[in-house]
Amino acid sequence: MRVGIIGCGQLGRIHAHAYARAGVQIAWTADADENAARALAAEYDSQWTSSFDQLLKDDSLAGISICVPTHMHFPMLKAALEHGKPVLCEKPLTATLQEAYELVRIAAEKPAWIQVGYMxxxxxxxxxxxxxxxxxxxxxxxxxxxxxxxxxxxxxxxxxxxxxxxxxxxxxxxxxxxxxxxxxxxxxxxxxxxxxxxxxxxxxxxxxxxxxxxxxxxxxxxxxxxxxxxxxxxxxxxxxxxxxxxxxxxxxxxxxxxxxxxxxxxxxxxxxxxxxxxxxxxxxxxxxxxxxYFAHEIAAFLESLKLGEPPQVGLREGIQVQIxxxxxxxxxxxxxxxxxxxx
Ligand SMILES: NC(=O)c1ccc[n+]([C@@H]2O[C@H](COP(=O)([O-])OP(=O)(O)OC[C@H]3O[C@@H](n4cnc5c(N)ncnc54)[C@H](O)[C@@H]3O)[C@@H](O)[C@H]2O)c1
CATH class of the missing domain: 3.30.360.10 (Dihydrodipicolinate Reductase; domain 2)
Incomplete structure (x- = not known):
C-alpha cells in the first residue's frame, strides 16, 4: 500500500514513523517548505513535492495524512473529498464550525471519507x-x-x-x-x-x-x-x-x-x-x-483503507467536537x- 503525507513538521514526522513501522510505503512527502518535504523524503526514500495536487492526482495512493496547521485542513479536506481520496487529518477537524458544516455537506455527496486524528x-x-x-x-x-x-x-x-x-x-x-x-x-x-x-x-x-x-x-x-x-x-x-x-x-x-x-x-x-x-x-x-496511540491510529486508518470501510473516528466525531x-x-x-x- 502507498500513502502520501502533507505537512512534514512535528505530526507529519510522527505519521511517517508509524507508516514505516506498519510496512507501508510513503510514496510522497509534501510541504509548503520544500526543505521540510525534501528532508522527510530522504528519510523514507519518497518523492517530495510542495503541491497537494500532486498527491491528489496520484491514483496509486490509497490515502493521505494531512498534518498541516489547522486553518489549512478545510481546503485540503474539501479537495480530498472532491477527488475521492480518503484521508487521516490531524485534529481538530477545522478552524471554524462553518467549515466543518461545509465538509459534512460535501461529504454527503461523495464516496471518500475522513478519519480525524483523535488518537x-x-x-x-x-x-x-x-x-x-x-x-x-x-x-x-x-x-x-x-x-x-x-x-x-x-x-x-x-x-x-x-x-x-x-x-x-x-x-x-x-x-x-x-x-x-x-x-x-x-x-x-x-x-x-x-x-x-x-x-x-x-x-x-x-x-x-x-x-x-x-x-x-x-x-x-x-x-x-x-x-x-x-x-x-x-x-x-x-x-x-x-x-x-x-x-x-x-x-x-x-x-x-x-x-x-x-x-x-x-x-x-x-x-x-x-x-x-x-x-x-x-x-x-x-x-x-x-x-x-499513533501506531494504533495509523493501523486503524490502514485497515479502513484495506476494507474500504468508514473510520471509527470520522467526520461525525470531528464535527461534534467543533460544535x-x-x-x-x-x-x-x-x-x-x-x-x-x-x-
Ligand atoms: N494529535 C495530536 O496530539 C497533535 C499534537 C500536535 C499537533 N497536532 C495537529 O497536527 C497538525 C500539524 O501540527 P504540527 O505540530 O505538526 O505543526 P508544525 O508547524 O510542526 O508542522 C506543520 C507543517 O505544515 C507545513 N505547512 C504549512 N502550511 C502548509 C501548506 N499550505 N501546504 C503544505 N504544507 C504546509 C509547514 O511548513 C510545516 O512543516 C495541526 O492540525 C495540529 O493541530 C496534533
Whole structure:
C-alpha cells in the first residue's frame, strides 16, 4: 500500500514513523517548505513535492495524512473529498464550525471519507477505561481535566509558531488540548445537550484562551466538568513533569479514572487506569505503556483503507467536537447557559 503525507513538521514526522513501522510505503512527502518535504523524503526514500495536487492526482495512493496547521485542513479536506481520496487529518477537524458544516455537506455527496486524528481513542488504557464504564453503573458525574505546562519561555516559543495565531489555529488551550479532552468526554458520556462556560485569555494575546472551564450536560442531564488550561506549573501530574490530564467518571457503583502522560511521549509514557468498584470495595490499578496511540491510529486508518470501510473516528466525531468548542466560546462570551445543537 502507498500513502502520501502533507505537512512534514512535528505530526507529519510522527505519521511517517508509524507508516514505516506498519510496512507501508510513503510514496510522497509534501510541504509548503520544500526543505521540510525534501528532508522527510530522504528519510523514507519518497518523492517530495510542495503541491497537494500532486498527491491528489496520484491514483496509486490509497490515502493521505494531512498534518498541516489547522486553518489549512478545510481546503485540503474539501479537495480530498472532491477527488475521492480518503484521508487521516490531524485534529481538530477545522478552524471554524462553518467549515466543518461545509465538509459534512460535501461529504454527503461523495464516496471518500475522513478519519480525524483523535488518537487518544487508540490509547489502550483509555479504551480499557471506556470498557470499564460497564462496571460502575449509571453515570452520576464526570470530570475531564487537562493541564499542560506553559512557562513564560514556552509562550515565547509558541508566539513564533502558528499555534497561538487565532486565524491559523482557531484558538488556544480549548482547541489544541481541549479538542482531545472533549472528544474523550463525548466518547465516554455521550452527546452533550447544554453548556455553561467561562474562558480566560492572556492580556497580550487577547484571542488565545489559556484556560477554559465548562459544565456540560449530556442527554441524561449528567453534569460533566471540563477543565482545560495551559499553566505555569511544571511539577504537577503523575510523572511530575507539568502534564496533568485526568479523566474521572463516577457511577452509582464505582469510579473509573485515567491519567495520561505527555502526548508526544507515546513511545515512553504510561497511562494509568484505576477502577474502583463498590461490590469489591477496592480499586484495581493498571499501568499501561508505552501507549503508542499513533501506531494504533495509523493501523486503524490502514485497515479502513484495506476494507474500504468508514473510520471509527470520522467526520461525525470531528464535527461534534467543533460544535462543542463553538458553544463553549459562545456561552462564555454571552455569559449564559446554552443549548447545544445536535447532529
Ligand atoms: N494529535 C495530536 O496530539 C497533535 C499534537 C500536535 C499537533 N497536532 C495537529 O497536527 C497538525 C500539524 O501540527 P504540527 O505540530 O505538526 O505543526 P508544525 O508547524 O510542526 O508542522 C506543520 C507543517 O505544515 C507545513 N505547512 C504549512 N502550511 C502548509 C501548506 N499550505 N501546504 C503544505 N504544507 C504546509 C509547514 O511548513 C510545516 O512543516 C495541526 O492540525 C495540529 O493541530 C496534533
Amino acid at each position: 487518544k481513542r487508540f490509547d489502550p488504557a483509555i479504551r480499557a477505561a471506556r470498557e470499564a464504564l460497564t462496571q460502575i453503573g449509571t453515570i452520576q458525574n464526570a470530570q475531564f481535566r487537562s493541564y499542560l505546562p506553559f512557562t513564560a519561555a514556552g509562550w515565547e516559543r509558541a508566539k513564533q509558531r502558528w499555534i497561538v495565531d487565532k486565524a491559523r489555529s482557531g484558538g488556544g488551550a480549548l482547541v489544541h488540548s481541549g479538542s482531545h479532552t472533549l472528544d474523550t468526554a463525548l466518547w465516554f458520556c455521550g452527546p452533550v445537550v447544554s453548556v455553561a462556560s467561562q474562558v480566560q485569555y492572556k492580556p497580550d494575546l487577547p484571542e488565545i484562551d489559556y484556560s477554559a472551564q465548562a459544565l456540560l450536560w449530556n442527554a441524561e442531564s449528567v453534569p460533566i466538568y471540563l477543565d482545560v488550561a495551559w499553566l505555569p506549573l511544571t511539577g504537577i501530574g503523575h510523572r511530575h513533569d507539568g502534564w496533568d490530564e485526568v479523566f474521572t467518571v463516577t457511577g452509582e457503583k464505582g469510579i473509573v479514572q485515567v491519567r495520561t502522560s505527555w502526548w508526544s511521549q507515546f513511545e515512553t509514557g504510561r497511562t494509568v487506569l484505576q477502577v474502583y468498584t463498590e461490590t469489591n470495595r477496592s480499586s484495581q490499578v493498571s499501568s499501561f505503556g508505552p501507549p503508542d 462543542l468548542i463553538d458553544a463553549i466560546f459562545k456561552s462564555s462570551r454571552e455569559g449564559r447557559r446554552l443549548d447545544v445543537e445536535q447532529i
